[in-house]
Amino acid sequence: MRKSLILxxxxxxxxxxxFRFYIYDKANxxxxxxxxxxxxxxxxxxxxxxxxxxxxxxxxxxxRIYVNSPLYPQISYGDMVMAEGTIGYKKLGTREIxxxxxxxxxxxxxxxxxxxxxxSTRQRLIEIFxxxxxxxxxxxxxxxxxxxxxxxxxxxxxxxxxxxVLHVIAASGMNISMLGALLAGFFGVFLKRQMAIVMTxxxxxxxxxxxxxxxxxxxxxxxxxLAFSAQILGRQSWALLGAAIAGFxxxxxxxxxxxxxxxxxxxxxxxxxxxxxxxIQKAIPVKRAPMIKLVGEDIITTxxxxxxxxxxxxxxxxxxxxxxxxxxxxxxxxxxxxxxxxGVTAILALLFEPFGNLLYLALPLLWYFKLVVRxxxxxxxxxxxxFPWQIQIxxxxxxxxxxxxxxx
Amino acid sequence: MKKYLFLSTLSIIILSxxxxxxYLQSHDGKxxxxxxxxxxxxxxxxxxxxxxxxxxxGGPDDKVLGCLGENLPFWDRxxxxxxxTHPHADHFTGLTYVLKRYKVKHFLSTGIEGNTEIYRKLKxxxxxHHVSAKNLEAGDRIRLGDESVxxxxxxxxxxxxxxxxxxxxxxxxxxxxxxxxxxxxxxAMLTGDAEDLILKELSLSDVEILKVPHHxxxxxxxxxxxxxxxxxxxxxMVGRNSYGHPSGEIIDIxxxxxxxxxxxxxxxxxxxxxDGKNWVVKK
Numbered sequence: 001m002r003k004s005l006i007l008x009x010x011x012x013x014x015x016x017x018x019f020r021f022y023i024y025d026k027a028n029x030x031x032x033x034x035x036x037x038x039x040x041x042x043x044x045x046x047x048x049x050x051x052x053x054x055x056x057x058x059x060x061x062x063x064r065i066y067v068n069s070p071l072y073p074q075i076s077y078g079d080m081v082m083a084e085g086t087i088g089y090k091k092l093g094t095r096e097i098x099x100x101x102x103x104x105x106x107x108x109x110x111x112x113x114x115x116x117x118x119x120s121t122r123q124r125l126i127e128i129f130x131x132x133x134x135x136x137x138x139x140x141x142x143x144x145x146x147x148x149x150x151x152x153x154x155x156x157x158x159x160x161x162x163x164x165v166l167h168v169i170a171a172s173g174m175n176i177s178m179l180g181a182l183l184a185g186f187f188g189v190f191l192k193r194q195m196a197i198v199m200t201x202x203x204x205x206x207x208x209x210x211x212x213x214x215x216x217x218x219x220x221x222x223x224x225x226l227a228f229s230a231q232i233l234g235r236q237s238w239a240l241l242g243a244a245i246a247g248f249x250x251x252x253x254x255x256x257x258x259x260x261x262x263x264x265x266x267x268x269x270x271x272x273x274x275x276x277x278x279x280i281q282k283a284i285p286v287k288r289a290p291m292i293k294l295v296g297e298d299i300i301t302t303x304x305x306x307x308x309x310x311x312x313x314x315x316x317x318x319x320x321x322x323x324x325x326x327x328x329x330x331x332x333x334x335x336x337x338x339x340x341x342x343g344v345t346a347i348l349a350l351l352f353e354p355f356g357n358l359l360y361l362a363l364p365l366l367w368y369f370k371l372v373v374r375x376x377x378x379x380x381x382x383x384x385x386x387f388p389w390q391i392q393i394x395x396x397x398x399x400x401x402x403x404x405x406x407x408x
Numbered sequence: 409m410k411k412y413l414f415l416s417t418l419s420i421i422i423l424s425x426x427x428x429x430x431y432l433q434s435h436d437g438k439x440x441x442x443x444x445x446x447x448x449x450x451x452x453x454x455x456x457x458x459x460x461x462x463x464x465x466g467g468p469d470d471k472v473l474g475c476l477g478e479n480l481p482f483w484d485r486x487x488x489x490x491x492x493t494h495p496h497a498d499h500f501t502g503l504t505y506v507l508k509r510y511k512v513k514h515f516l517s518t519g520i521e522g523n524t525e526i527y528r529k530l531k532x533x534x535x536x537h538h539v540s541a542k543n544l545e546a547g548d549r550i551r552l553g554d555e556s557v558x559x560x561x562x563x564x565x566x567x568x569x570x571x572x573x574x575x576x577x578x579x580x581x582x583x584x585x586x587x588x589x590x591x592x593x594x595x596a597m598l599t600g601d602a603e604d605l606i607l608k609e610l611s612l613s614d615v616e617i618l619k620v621p622h623h624x625x626x627x628x629x630x631x632x633x634x635x636x637x638x639x640x641x642x643x644x645m646v647g648r649n650s651y652g653h654p655s656g657e658i659i660d661i662x663x664x665x666x667x668x669x670x671x672x673x674x675x676x677x678x679x680x681x682x683d684g685k686n687w688v689v690k691k
Contacts, residue, residue: 050469050501052526071525130509131485134477135470138509153470337415363482364422 006241013248024062024255031063031087031098038084040108044213046150047075058083058100062256066090067100073107077150077212078119082106095316118209121350125210126151128349129342132359137366140169141359144335145342147171147211159377164324167305168335171211172266176224178339179207184228201225215250215263219270222246239274243267264312272308273301276399279406280304302328307399311392319381327376334365341365430481435459439556439591441617443670443678444475447647448623449498452598453479456591457684458553462489464587464598466502473505475677489514489550490539491558493600494584495522500530507533516550518563519543520583544585555592555684561610562586562602581622582606588615592684597637603628612636616687617680620644620662620669624654634665641689643678644671 031037037060045057045064053068054075060083067083075081085103089096126148130138136156142148147170149157160166183203187196208221223242247267250257257263277300302325314320321327341362348355434455441454446467453463453476461480466472476487487510492500495517504526506512515534521527534541544550545565550558563583584600586607596617599607603621608630618639621628623646642662644654654671662669670678670689679690 052497071529074529131511134480134482135473135509136477137482153474155471155474337412360423360483361416361419364419364426367422367426 010244013244017248017251020252021255031060031065033087033089035087036085037087037100038082040080040082042113043075043077043079043081045077046148046212047077048150062254063098064260065098065100067103067105069103069105073105075105075107076119077122078115080108080113082108115209118206122146122148122210124350125346128346128353128356129359132356133363133366136370137363140366140369141338141342141362143169144338145171145175145346147175147214147217159373162321162323162379162381163327163373163376164321165327165331165373167265167269168332170214170216170262171207171220172216173220173223173270174336175211175217175339176204176207176220178336179343180204180224180228182343197228200228204228215257215260216266218250219243219246219263219266222249223270239270243270261312261316265309268308268312269305272304275403275406276304276307277301279402282406298332299325299329302332311387311395314384315387315389315392318385318387319383322382323376323379327372331369331372334369338362338365338369426482434481434484437683439594439682439684440479441589441596441680441682442475442479443619443643443645443672443680444472445647445672445676446471446475446502446645447673448649448653449502449647450493450600450619450623450645451475451499451502452619452645454589455479456552456554456556458556460489460552460556461487462491462552462558463487463503463506464491465493465499465600466490466504466506468498468501470502470505472502473509476506476510478677479679485509486511486513488512489516491515491544491585491587492517493587493598493602494518494580495520495524495527496580496601497522497524497526499600501526504530504533507537507539512537512539515539515541516544517541518545518568518583518585520568520580522580555590557590559588559590560585561588562606586610591682594682594684594687596680597639604630604633607633614638616640616682618642618667620654620658622653623649623651624658624671625651626655626657628655629658629661631661631665634661634667639667641680642667642669644669646671646673648673 039060041058041060043056043058047054047056049055049071052071054071055066055068056075057064057066058081059065065087067085069075083100083103083105085100088099088101090099125146126142129142130151132138133141136153139151139153139156142151149169152169157166160169180200180203183200184196187199191199204221204224208217211217223239223246226242226245227238250263280300280303306324310320341358345355345358348358437457439454439457442452444451444453444467447469449468450465451463451467451472452465453461455461461484463472463476487506490503490506490512492503492515507530521531544560545568546560546562547565548560550560552558562585568583581601581603582605584602584606586600586602587598589596589598595615596619597615598619599621601622603625604627607621612633613636615637616639618637618641620642624644644658646653659669672678681688681690
């Protein structure tokens with residue numbers, strides 16, 4: 001009975017999603033090359049500035065449009081802006097991106113929003129972290145705890161990519177589950193159960209806004225909200241359902257997300273983390289020696305995420321960090337600790353700034369992380385020029401077969 | 409639980425060991441000077457024996473932050489003085505990043521302003537962070553606590569009065585501050601982008617270290633200039649560029665004169681340490 005209900009629900013979702021895609025496709029909203037556009041939107045991407053320009057992306061009809069505008073007027077994350085310009089298409093490696101040529105961007109500060117306090121809090125947190133920690137350490141911690149990326153220097157960012165640990169600076173599932181546990185524990189002390197759950201959910205939504213509504217954080221938040229509101233945290237059998245619902249909501253609201261690399265990576269990695277470790281454990285029975293246990297789980301996690309995302313990474317970036325399994329297995333253990341130190345300090349320092357001194361506790365871990373990244377970041381990456389979609393399909397069919405094999 | 413206790417204890421031990429070493433290093437009573445490798449641009453940091461931090465120019469981007477992070481103790485987020493030799497982007501863009509991350513007390517420049525957007529940003533940031541600003545001219549002397557002083561050799565008040573109005577963007581190099589840094593008998597000459605044309609107007613004397621003017625551009629130095637300076641070490645601050653910096657001519661002049669030359673593009677950061685009598689290049 002229950003199973004068939006779920007099946008009907010799934011079928012309904014699929015049909016309505018198909019319908020949504022049909023409408024979306026028919027409207028053919030893709031902005032035309034060379035067309036002049038003017039629109040109002042909120043800047044929900046990092047704003048990077050150099051000595052001549054500031055770069056950011058804007059969302060227009062569900063498409064991501066990249067903008068390089070003059071330094072003035074100054075744009076910052078969360079601003080409501082009036083954007084005008086000409087649509088253009090540009091090749092970036094193997095990808096094609098949409099850009100706004102000769103852009104005119106005007107901030108519309110009169111716009112009132114409930115989220116404004118969130119954006120100023122975000123700015124405040126960046127300032128606090130940067131005023132206590134050295135530049136690179138501050139960027140790293142901000143990335144790990146909040147997914148804030150605009151403060152990275154291009155070199156350090158590249159080193160993270162080459163070492164294969166760029167994913168740690170994207171806020172995602174781990175941030176949400178730790179935040180959820182923290183908030184639920186905190187509110188549980190003095191609130192009724194239902195109230196505590198509601199407050200936790202509000203906290204998760206606020207965090208998603210703070211972290212910048214990237215696809216990975218939106219996915220994790222929806223799954224987190226489902227998990228917390230249904231009190232089903234930790235039950236892996238719900239992962240597929242949770243991911244499916246999150247994917248459904250996101251695609252229904254914004255169908256073009258299906259082409260977004262962050263979206264693809266986030267979902268494949270999530271499912272990979274749930275379904276691939278049992279296969280590895282079945283195929284290679286790892287001896288449960290204490291030393292292996294210490295990093296063994298991180299190795300399996302890393303390998304699982306890599307197996308599930310490899311085709312997407314190769315097809316879009318054409319590079320693969322050969323060191324990533326090794327690097328991840330020796331640095332990943334620091335991530336939850338850094339999240340705790342960074343997260344707790346952030347809350348305390350917002351209330352009373354001198355608590356920011358607690359950030360120094362994170363320094364040894366950050367140094368260690370940086371040292372490892374710096375060492376492996378100097379070596380090259382594996383490069384591939386073309387990766388046909390037929391191979392991708394074959395690859396995922398094979399993984400699917402392996403999952404089915406494991407279940408038998 | 410045991411694991412976390414162990415990790416936190418270890419972390420505190422590491423922190424205190426590094427704190428102690430960095431504290432001792434930064435209070436060793438010596439004068440430290442770093443020519444930061446910031447690519448194609450200038451940025452020179454020094455910390456006097458009295459612990460006063462000075463940054464002369466900030467380079468073309470945020471690379472200067474890495475250099476400061478490495479050369480300041482990890483808890484030190486204060487810089488006493490920023491000096492801008494002249495308002496060209498390859499000398500001050502990095503200062504905008506420094507102003508956002510460090511508490512800066514003073515900003516010193518010639519007072520000649522640039523008219524680019526990024527210069528406007530620098531001005532906005534200085535105002536926003538309430539940094540006191542002062543103008544320098546030849547004859548000024550900045551005392552840095554102990555025996556360290558900076559003498560300003562250029563631009564002269566007369567030159568500023570005469571040229572101020574008609575300063576075009578490409579002639580801003582001529583307005584560049586020329587500074588003579590002294591600590592005991594140690595002297596270093598920081599030339600910014602002021603080339604031969606300007607330097608030959610000055611009365612020059614023996615120095616230990618010369619920052620080669622204008623990234624080693626053609627015509628930046630001549631044998632006549634080098635004669636009275638007799639530097640033991642010259643530093644060329646240069647990165648990948650399309651101007652042909654440093655020019656072969658300059659390198660020839662320096663090697664003919666027997667001056668040891670270090671380049672930030674090949675040698676990275678150039679660190680100098682002195683007690684006021686002897687000095688060494690630190691690896």
